[in-house]
Amino acid sequence: MSDTSATSETAQIQTVPLEWSEALALNDAKTDDTHQEFIELCQQTAAAAGQAQLNLFVELVAHTVEHFGQEERWMLAAGLNAGHCHFSEHRNVLEVMKEVERRAQQGDIHLIPNMLEALAEWFPVHATSMDAGLVAFLQTAGFDTRTETFKGPPPKIELMSPEQGCGTAGHC
Numbered sequence: 001m002s003d004t005s006a007t008s009e010t011a012q013i014q015t016v017p018l019e020w021s022e023a024l025a026l027n028d029a030k031t032d033d034t035h036q037e038f039i040e041l042c043q044q045t046a047a048a049a050g051q052a053q054l055n056l057f058v059e060l061v062a063h064t065v066e067h068f069g070q071e072e073r074w075m076l077a078a079g080l081n082a083g084h085c086h087f088s089e090h091r092n093v094l095e096v097m098k099e100v101e102r103r104a105q106q107g108d109i110h111l112i113p114n115m116l117e118a119l120a121e122w123f124p125v126h127a128t129s130m131d132a133g134l135v136a137f138l139q140t141a142g143f144d145t146r147t148e149t150f151k152g153p154p155p156k157i158e159l160m161s162p163e164q165g166c167g168t169a170g171h172c
């Protein structure tokens, strides 16, 4: 993402492929389906060129808005507040994606492969740390991500620490 000077040809060659694997499966069907859609859109965008690539990137940004919004709804429903680091990481990634979208629509389309490369590095780490922690937390809380309801009574908010939802070693 830092090298924005590469030409579109070299940038596309340098793009790291992002592929689904069982290592990314979090054993929550809704989350895994969303993550596979995200990866497929990244792959399709990387394989395209010109206006088709821009159109697919716009679609990827819209999908990411929904993807992050979905997880944030679940966090709020389970009692994690919007100050949690998972929210801010989503916000930071989406800000960069939207800026790339804005600039690409003005002609800087060469930024898209660089963005895809950064996403390919970022996503596996995020999925296996913050998203994995969130899924484990929601399962403990009895939250069904398909229906967005609790299987039993919602657990008491004081039982939920940010660390539980973060998925990192005790801190955001």
Ligand SMILES: [Fe+2]
Pocket (backbone or CB within 6 Å): 035, 067, 071, 127, 131
């Ligand atoms: Fe996610």
Ligand SMILES: [Fe+2]
Pocket (backbone or CB within 6 Å): 068, 071, 086, 090, 126, 130, 131
């Ligand atoms: Fe996330």
